[in-house]
Amino acid sequence: MVAVETSKLLLITCQPTHPGMGGQALAGSRSGDTHKHAVRGVSLPDEVVELGVWAVLAVAFPPLPDPHGEEGDGVGNVSETARKKIAQRYMPGLDTLLDGAVRLRNEVRDGRRLAISLGRYEKVRSGLAAANQVASRPGQAAWPPGAQTVAARLGGGSWADALRALGVSAETGGRARGSGSLANHDFKAALAAFFHDCGEGGGPTTYSAYCAWVQEERANGRHRPSGSAVRQRYASWSGALAANG
Numbered sequence: 001m002v003a004v005e006t007s008k009l010l011l012i013t014c015q016p017t018h019p020g021m022g023g024q025a026l027a028g029s030r031s032g033d034t035h036k037h038a039v040r041g042v043s044l045p046d047e048v049v050e051l052g053v054w055a056v057l058a059v060a061f062p063p064l065p066d067p068h069g070e071e072g073d074g075v076g077n078v079s080e081t082a083r084k085k086i087a088q089r090y091m092p093g094l095d096t097l098l099d100g101a102v103r104l105r106n107e108v109r110d111g112r113r114l115a116i117s118l119g120r121y122e123k124v125r126s127g128l129a130a131a132n133q134v135a136s137r138p139g140q141a142a143w144p145p146g147a148q149t150v151a152a153r154l155g156g157g158s159w160a161d162a163l164r165a166l167g168v169s170a171e172t173g174g175r176a177r178g179s180g181s182l183a184n185h186d187f188k189a190a191l192a193a194f195f196h197d198c199g200e201g202g203g204p205t206t207y208s209a210y211c212a213w214v215q216e217e218r219a220n221g222r223h224r225p226s227g228s229a230v231r232q233r234y235a236s237w238s239g240a241l242a243a244n245g
Helices: 002-013 031-043 046-060 080-087 094-109 118-131 147-154 159-166 184-201 207-219 227-234 237-244
Strands: 115-117 169-171
Touching: 046 080, 046 094, 046 118, 046 147, 046 159, 080 094, 115 118, 118 147, 147 159, 159 169, 184 207, 184 227, 184 237, 207 227, 227 237
Parallel strands: 115 169
Antiparallel strands: none
């Protein structure tokens, strides 16, 4: 009897505790569910977890259209190992979903600003789960991952820290922002600085020259809109020159 009670005590005391979720928790979640999600999520590589988050965000905030109508190859930037892992968990339309995920990730890295609440994330993810035609298997981590798994894997238990690691902001509630990108003054300030440097150094004000300048600026710790972001903003590089010349 003592051995039985001792094993029960060990089972109870060994249950892991989880840090706060940035002040947010899923409605109806239980401590047992949190433990299950955190453990199951370990079977997914970090790349797969991150792509899952970007896939959800890409559905909530679609990537900006290319003004030249050029189609990207976001899937080409996904490792074969990651794609196979995801394909075991999600179908159909996976390539389209991954393409949007990678394109949005690149836009955020180029300066697009996104913010989403935990509740909005789970609502969008639930919609993707409903469209998934791959039957879940016992012990297999779901994809896209739930917010609790994302927090545990990418944020040390914090939802806000997990999003911050990806360059996204966490909203505490209400309508999620995300349709916006860099503010107008960010583009004007960058182009003004570029033209100034070109004038002093006698360099050309071409698109390729701007892209090279952006790389130098970022290397010196100054964030500037990418060349593609500028073209999207003004429809073309010529449009950017005309609007800021």
